[in-house]
Amino acid sequence: MNDKKKAIPVLVRTLKVNIVFTKPTIFIPTKKDKKGNEVPVIGNGRSWYVKFSFRNPKTELLEPFRRKGDINRLKTITERKKAIKILRRAVERWLQDGYSPFEEIKTTLEIKKTFTCKEAIEIALKEKQKVWSVGSKKTKIININVFIKFFSVFASKNNTLCMFTNHCIFTF
Numbered sequence: 001m002n003d004k005k006k007a008i009p010v011l012v013r014t015l016k017v018n019i020v021f022t023k024p025t026i027f028i029p030t031k032k033d034k035k036g037n038e039v040p041v042i043g044n045g046r047s048w049y050v051k052f053s054f055r056n057p058k059t060e061l062l063e064p065f066r067r068k069g070d071i072n073r074l075k076t077i078t079e080r081k082k083a084i085k086i087l088r089r090a091v092e093r094w095l096q097d098g099y100s101p102f103e104e105i106k107t108t109l110e111i112k113k114t115f116t117c118k119e120a121i122e123i124a125l126k127e128k129q130k131v132w133s134v135g136s137k138k139t140k141i142i143n144i145n146v147f148i149k150f151f152s153v154f155a156s157k158n159n160t161l162c163m164f165t166n167h168c169i170f171t172f
Helices: 077-096 117-128 134-157 166-171
Strands: 025-027 030-032 038-040 049-055 062-067 114-116 163-165
Touching: 025 077, 038 077, 049 077, 114 117, 117 134
Parallel strands: none
Antiparallel strands: 025 049, 030 038, 049 062, 114 163
8 A cells, every 4th residue: 555645736716805995104205314314304395195096996906096185284294293194094984984086076965056145045054053063053043144134135236146156155
C-alpha cells in the first residue's frame, strides 16, 4: 500500500463585492520648515478638503470627490484641524446613511418659478418653524404678520413688487 497522501484540488466560489465608496480621508497641504519637518500650510491655492471615491452607478467605476465645506475660510491651523475632522466624520456618516453624490437633491418645496408674497412667506415660515424654539416662534410670527400687512399695503399701491422668486424665499 502507498502511504502518500494525494492532493485533491478544491474549488471555492467567491463573491465579488464591489465597494460603493472609500473611507473619506483628510487632505492638508504641507511644506517643509527649516528643520525639514512637514508643517500644515494656510494660503492661496492651498485648499484643505476631505476626499473620497464613490462608485458611479452608470460606469461602475470609482470616481473621486472633494468636500471643502467652509474649512478654507478659517484663519488658524488649529481651527481648521478641528473643523476638517468634523467634516470628515460628517461625510463618512452621510455615505454610511446612503448619500450618493450622483443623485439629485430632492426638496419638499414645490417647483414653481414665482410665488406671491403671502405664499412665499407661508412656505418660509413653515420651513423655519422646524428649527425655532417656542419662545422665539411667537415673536417672529408677530413680526412676520406686521411685515405681511405692510407689504400688502405697499404692493397694492405699487404693483412692481408683487412676486418673489425661489431665491428670495430661501434668503428669507
